[in-house]
Amino acid sequence: MTPDVETGSGSERGLPPPKERRRLRESGELTHEQVATELGVTPGTVRSWERGRTEPGARTRAAYAALLDRLARAGADHPKPPSPHPAPTPPDPTPADATPAAAPPAHPPADGTAPGVSAPVGGAPHPGPTLPADADAGAAAAAVPPAAGAGAVAGRPVRPAEAFDALYAYSAPALVRQVYLLTGRRTLAQESVERAFRQAWAQWPEVATDPDPVGWVRSAAYEYALSPWRRLRRAHRIPSQPDKAPADPNDRILLGALLALPPAHRRTVLLYDGVGLDLPDTAAETEASTPTTGNRLLHAHADLAARLPGLADVPPQERSAVLRAWLGAVRPAVPLEPPAAATVRTLSEHRARRWARAALMLTAVIAVTTGYTTVTAPDHYVAPVPAGVSVSGVPPLSGPPRLTETSRFLQDKLRDHPAAGPRRIHPKPE
Template identity: 95%
Template sequence: GAPGDGAAYAAPQAAPAAPARPARPAEAFDCLYAYSAPALVRQVYLLTGRRTLAQESVERAFRQAWAQWPEVATDPDPVGWVRSAAYEYALSPWRRLRRAHRTLGRPDKAPADPNDRILLGALLSLPPAHRRTVLLYDGVGLDLPDTAAETEASTPTTGNRLLRAHADLAARLPGLAGVPPQEQSAVLRAWLGAVRPAVPLEPPPAATVRTLSEHRARRWARAALMLTAVIAAATGYTTVTAPDHYVAPVPAGVSVSGVPPLSGPPRLTETSRALQDRLREHPAAGPRRLHPSLE
């Protein structure tokens, strides 16, 4: 089946069962990574159409999760925690300012199957907020309140986004136009789960992600220590060199280091002398001004 002829794709395979909780933090992280990273890379690929950005977003989200592992480990939904961080990074407007993403601004090679290509193109034509809502509600299978909470929107707003997104997709996908509204989510879930990207989406090993996160944490720690040392050195230098008492200014007419003060009127500059001569020659100056007479 295909989006163009009204038949749905085959239903996606069921997700593997959640692993048992390991004892060591590294083992718990590796289990969470193996359980959710491949699906998250695929989701972010559908969200952006770009493999490099999908892998970078998921890797960055898991590095952040390992750096904050006590918080993530006690979260009721660790997968949702990482998914939210990956989606936020992938859709961040600040990311577009990076040169690497400006040079790779176009989506990756489209899927080979024409039906997958039509579906992915229709999905990428939606506004980012609508695209994320469709992927969470129709693709991941969250209910409307959970979708609203993860997108940081109210439930009515999320419902309106979903309805508008379904209408836009139905206008671009003939196979979805004839499906009743209450069945469109199931059809989209099957179609999205069966998309076959033209590029591989394998995430890096979990150990690599943990190592990069630890290296990044050490670099930040060293930078913080260096900044603290610079501030301490600047504070110590200021304390030593700054005056510790009030020094009154030297008044006029007092000699400084044996140099006699300048006495008498200051020397006139050429401009001052020309102005003085002009004032003396003016008719209103001198005796005529002091003793006016009638002519």
């Protein structure tokens, strides 16, 4: 708890950190909707505040600080008693600076089994180091400064394109691999990451000042990859050529077990065990509460242990480290190279120009239609003619005119012709 919250001066000294805001809200058993209703904002705005992506404005800052201060004082005055049935908490992930002895060995011993790790589904143990540094997108937030556009290269400010290229080169390969493990589809993984970075370049001022730019892009890529709307596209609903399965049988079994999980559980496992985020950060990125995320993780570990006998023999507190090593050792059978950063920036700029032109053309069409309607529309009211009022200027209704002599002669001639009447069937004497 920060000092300004403890002393009751949250509205004077500022707001607590984002994680503390989330903890205070959960300690008061409030939902995002309840906080948003009290402050007059949307639930998404409250989530952004708790994730540190945005800050309250001048209108809501004092009210939000007062609410957090009240929750802090309520928690200090009335501490929550321990529950007789506490929610299970998953084990802590392997720290980034763990020694090699804390992870499964890179090479199994001579007896063919790693200590404490059994072979998944009747095969040799799945060796491999922990997730490599270039695949750990969670650590990229510490390597990329909060303001990606602030800095200097050779005595000059960093240009936005250079900062974007640096962020793309650092995190794009790892993100493509993560989305591939999330979906099992190379095309969808590359498209999701490319789309996320195009969106990031279109909103670069926001991404450049975000405390976690890699998390911003990762969240956008995950959301697109797991979106149900993409199933409306035939290319994603019925793939013409399914991706080739990994060559290693253990990799195939692990990937199949991971894809069999529900999307929410799969994303939680990938963020917590694969990327290495802690439980509050995983809950914030999946937009769920911390207890819900912990329950999802426990259920996912149980499902994976049921499908992977090698994981069932591992103690629950060590499964995160084992899964992290296994996920880091998966070798896809298809290449996962993302396109060049310049290509992504160019596509994003072309897309922005096309949308701008479409907006201008639509505005022009609306303006022309409005002008034409204004010119041609009647400018005064014309009352209808009531019934029973004579109308002048209309010729009277008359019947057919009388036949002239010529018309009568032609009529009699047509009637007397043999082709007309019953006489047409009589034979003509010769």
